[in-house]
Amino acid sequence: MNYDSLYSQLAAMGQERWAEQLQATLPQRLQLESHGKLAGWQSALQALPELRPSRIELKESVTIGSSADLGAIVRDDLIAKLQAFHPWRKGPYNFFGIDIDTEWRSDWKWDRVLPHIQPLAGRKVLDVGCGNGYHGWRMRGAGADFVLGIEPFLLSVQQFQVMQRYLRDPQHHVIPIGIEDVPADLGCFDTVFSMGVLYHRRSPLDHLYELKGCLRPGGELVLETLIVAGDRDTVFMPPGRYAKMRNVWFLPSIEAMILWLQRCGFTQVACVDTNRTSLGEQRSTPWMQFESLADFLDPDDAEKTIEGHPAPLRAVFTAKRP
Secondary structure, eight states, X not given: OOOHHHHHHHHHTTOHHHHHHHHHHHHHHTOGGGSTTHHHHHHHHHHSOOOOOSOEEOSSSOEEOOGGGXXXXXXXXXXXXXXGGOOOOEEOEEETTEEEOOSEEHHHHHHHHGGGSOXXXXXXXXXXXXXXXXXXXXXXXXXXXXXXEEOOOHHHHHHHHHHHHHHOOTTEEEESOOGGGSOTTOOOEEEEEEESOGGGOSOHHHHHHHHHHHEEEEEEEXXXXXXXXXXXXXXXXXXXXXXXXXXXXXXXXXXXXXXXXHHTTOEEEEEEEEEEOOTTTBOOXXXXXXXXXXXXXXTTXXXXXXXXSBOOEEEEEEEEOO
């Protein structure tokens, strides 16, 4: 994976020191011996056919090429190569006429978020916990000048590279680091997204300060997280698992989340959308064959998780760094 265009872009943003740090650390993160499956994923990536997409669509969907571009390539063989990167969680992708039907209908979330945020045209964007970069492609489709996704899970980074192999976009990158690896107080991004991350952080206020530090003055935070019903004093901490997840820590009410953002120094704080996750938005598919939302809910009461907690309810917040 060649990140030269990333380093030059960061340098142009006044982040030469960070670019130098990444040049030293990213090769270590991507050493084949660092992950038992990485060598296999790299081989699968290299085994993908050389294709030139006849069309690219990123604004209304993520569509790369068409089935006519495959020529003599056998469709089922290409599907088998893509399945080497199972499970596919974020999407969907239309890949040379193959519908990669991912676990999450991430396009539904994007459609809920996009009307409420500052237009992305010409903006430099950081996407924290970006998964395989699906939303980053949609950000580029919305006109973002530069998108950097950070994602510690190497399979997601490899899935991004599958798409990048054909899109070859020098202004969109996904790198295998977490927010804790980002230097403090960068102050250089116009928009920072954190979607589906906050409830996995043991210290949610520290996470908000980390996000704030990445923004330039006047920049916008777009944050999506699990919430619960209640007033300003309501914060739910699961006593054990939540929807079978081990690493869920704090679920605030809307009012509590607004207070957290305000106390961390954000202004113009607003909750712009709430949505109860449906079985249509998160489900098992041939591209993600493990358990999904239907297995995480009480079979007799869809408004509760299998543990008896309130079922997943998500909210989107926007805020500005003064």
